[in-house]
Amino acid sequence: MTYTLTTPLYYVNDRAHLGSTYTTLACDSIARFRRLQGERVTFITGCDEHGLKIQRSAEASGLTPQAHCDAISGEYSDLWRRWGISNDRFIRTTDPRHRAIVEQFFARVEASGDVIEGRQQGWYCVACEEFKEEAPAAKEPHCSIHLRPLEWRDELNLFFRLSRYQEQIERLVASDDFIAPRSRRREVENFVAGGLRDFSISRLDLPWGIPVPGYDGHTFYVWFDALLGYLSALLGPDDPADLDLLAERGWPAQLHVIGKDILRFHAVYWPAMLLSAGLPLPEKVFGHGFLTREGQKMGKSLGNVLDPDVLLERCGADAVRWYLLRDIPFGDDGDFQQQRFTDLVNNDLANTIGNLLNRTSSMARRWFDGAVPPAGDAAAADHPLALRALACAEAVDAALEALDFRSAAVAILELAEAANGFLNDRAPWKAIKSEDGRPGVAADLYAVLETSRWVALLLAPLLPDLSGRMLGQLAQPELVGDTGWTAARHWGKLACGHPLPEPTPVLQRLELDPPL
RNA sequence: GGCUCGGUAGCUCAGCUGGUUAGAGCGUGGGAUUCAUAACCCCAAGGUCGGGAGUUCAAGUCUCCCCCGAGCCA
Numbered sequence: 001m002t003y004t005l006t007t008p009l010y011y012v013n014d015r016a017h018l019g020s021t022y023t024t025l026a027c028d029s030i031a032r033f034r035r036l037q038g039e040r041v042t043f044i045t046g047c048d049e050h051g052l053k054i055q056r057s058a059e060a061s062g063l064t065p066q067a068h069c070d071a072i073s074g075e076y077s078d079l080w081r082r083w084g085i086s087n088d089r090f091i092r093t094t095d096p097r098h099r100a101i102v103e104q105f106f107a108r109v110e111a112s113g114d115v116i117e118g119r120q121q122g123w124y125c126v127a128c129e130e131f132k133e134e135a136p137a138a139k140e141p142h143c144s145i146h147l148r149p150l151e152w153r154d155e156l157n158l159f160f161r162l163s164r165y166q167e168q169i170e171r172l173v174a175s176d177d178f179i180a181p182r183s184r185r186r187e188v189e190n191f192v193a194g195g196l197r198d199f200s201i202s203r204l205d206l207p208w209g210i211p212v213p214g215y216d217g218h219t220f221y222v223w224f225d226a227l228l229g230y231l232s233a234l235l236g237p238d239d240p241a242d243l244d245l246l247a248e249r250g251w252p253a254q255l256h257v258i259g260k261d262i263l264r265f266h267a268v269y270w271p272a273m274l275l276s277a278g279l280p281l282p283e284k285v286f287g288h289g290f291l292t293r294e295g296q297k298m299g300k301s302l303g304n305v306l307d308p309d310v311l312l313e314r315c316g317a318d319a320v321r322w323y324l325l326r327d328i329p330f331g332d333d334g335d336f337q338q339q340r341f342t343d344l345v346n347n348d349l350a351n352t353i354g355n356l357l358n359r360t361s362s363m364a365r366r367w368f369d370g371a372v373p374p375a376g377d378a379a380a381a382d383h384p385l386a387l388r389a390l391a392c393a394e395a396v397d398a399a400l401e402a403l404d405f406r407s408a409a410v411a412i413l414e415l416a417e418a419a420n421g422f423l424n425d426r427a428p429w430k431a432i433k434s435e436d437g438r439p440g441v442a443a444d445l446y447a448v449l450e451t452s453r454w455v456a457l458l459l460a461p462l463l464p465d466l467s468g469r470m471l472g473q474l475a476q477p478e479l480v481g482d483t484g485w486t487a488a489r490h491w492g493k494l495a496c497g498h499p500l501p502e503p504t505p506v507l508q509r510l511e512l513d514p515p516l
Numbered sequence: 517g518g519c520u521c522g523g524u525a526g527c528u529c530a531g532c533u534g535g536u537u538a539g540a541g542c543g544u545g546g547g548a549u550u551c552a553u554a555a556c557c558c559c560a561a562g563g564u565c566g567g568g569a570g571u572u573c574a575a576g577u578c579u580c581c582c583c584c585g586a587g588c589c590a
Contacts, residue, residue: 184520190520260587264588332521333587335528339542340543343527351556352556354555356552356555358551359552367551410540420557423556423557424548424558427551503552508553
């Protein structure tokens with residue numbers, strides 16, 4: 001049993017923006033969490049590379065479509081590498097095996113009697129790659145999303161008989177776990193209740209796409225092709241392109257994480273396509289919110305786009321991950337505010353968590369020969385901090401299970417705060433001044449060092465880099481895959497007498513001057 | 517126009533099936549401390565819970581109307 005999760009396959013029309021980075025970071029944390037828990041994970045991301053919009057973008061920059069796709073999808077995979085994203089697969093829909101999968105899938109859908117020919121007339125938005133419901137007589141209609149003129153189309157297309165799946169989709173969409181967060185469910189339910197209409201799955205005379213077998217001049221509609229990327233992505237490097245293999249490779253997916261704008265494709269069209277092809281359905285579709293910046297939509301025209309490259313370069317992955325995952329309820333829209341960003345990173349990460357380790361390690365080294373002090377009764381499982389750590393670990397597990405990054409982050413922060421408070425109460429810097437205070441100081445410092453170790457462990461899914469640096473400062477081994485996490489989560493694992501390296505700040509405070 | 521989701525301290529948000537003086541974090545002000553990344557710890561001020569009407573012994577929490585924001589469908 002593997003846990004399969006996906007980001008959307010990003011459309012290579014343009015470079016990656018903060019939104020796609022956000023989705024990908026969130027998925028990365030889920031993937032890491034599952035792996036740490038000992039599950040086998042297949043974390044899929046990739047690029048969607050067909051369609052008229054891409055063909056035109058390529059033309060505009062004087063490239064062949066393939067060259068354009070190679071360039072942009074190269075940028076994506078490079079960006080994810082630099083962010084430390086732990087994806088297992090990176091699928092491109094121009095991959096030859098993907099084409100084979102699409103052909104097989106189509107053959108199944110056709111065999112189910114779900115492909116019919118029909119005439120598609122209407123106003124088309126190239127940016128959405130979608131037909132709009134404008135009246136045929138409309139004069140110069142514009143797409144309300146892209147504010148661009150719509151193009152009139154009148155073509156003979158192939159249609160997928162979505163209408164046959166009305167009842168099954170109604171039931172699916174109403175079920176408790178399928179659409180998340182819950183607040184997004186009603187909208188989809190209403191859409192389905194309005195009656196599902198067949199939708200076209202092919203285009204005529206659009207060279208940049210996968211040809212439809214048996215229908216000269218037809219290529220697959222980008223959405224049809226793109227969604228199938230989740231299937232082809234599961235093929236291992238040496239696997240043949242074979243739909244029948246997918247059950248062993250992790251299909252169905254446990255989770256599709258997407259932006260709320262493409263919820264309908266994933267929660268309605270996609271399941272129907274899968275039903276038609278006789279494949280099992282994904283367990284959950286999570287539509288997260290959008291990010292604004294200082295209260296405004298980000299956009300090229302406003303010139304306020306936050307470039308993930310710049311953000312990574314200037315602030316580092318830990319800071320950005322913490323801010324996005326800790327401050328924005330996953331699912332809701334969020335606003336990126338620079339002041340709040342630096343406040344949270346500096347307070348939570350540098351001051352509360354980083355400084356906790358720094359101050360404790362420094363005391364231990366100074367007074368106990370550069371090593372972890374003897375634990376005394378601090379090794380007992382009922383030490384107040386041990387109880388706190390255990391409760392925190394349970395809270396983190398539950399929160400991440402529920403995709404509630406925020407609660408997980410806050411729980412960890414509270415553990416660090418408890419340890420800081422403990423130090424202030426016990427004031428080892430006073431107690432050390434008398435010789436008979438020494439064993440107590442040793443025990444207290446041990447308890448806090450051990451708590452720091454737990455903080456580092458629990459941080460691993462959210463902030464893998466910071467977690468690793470903290471463990472390094474405690475001279476702990478790196479967390480390895482499956483069982484490492486569970487094994488490390490025992491109070492008292494920190495070995496007494498273990499030498500401690502010289503403490504250096506695990507996270508620099510952010511000083512954003514000039515502003516982003 | 518129909519529908520969905522929001523509108524709670526300066527900011528970001530918690531407030532379950534209605535029930536003691538509406539909570540947290542950040543920011544602000546004050547205190548304590550010196551082990552530490554001018555870090556940590558403690559305390560305080562700050563809200564007529566978007567507006568109005570209603571139901572109720574009792575409403576941020578239910579009903580209706582209106583206003584504002586985001587979105588879905590026309």
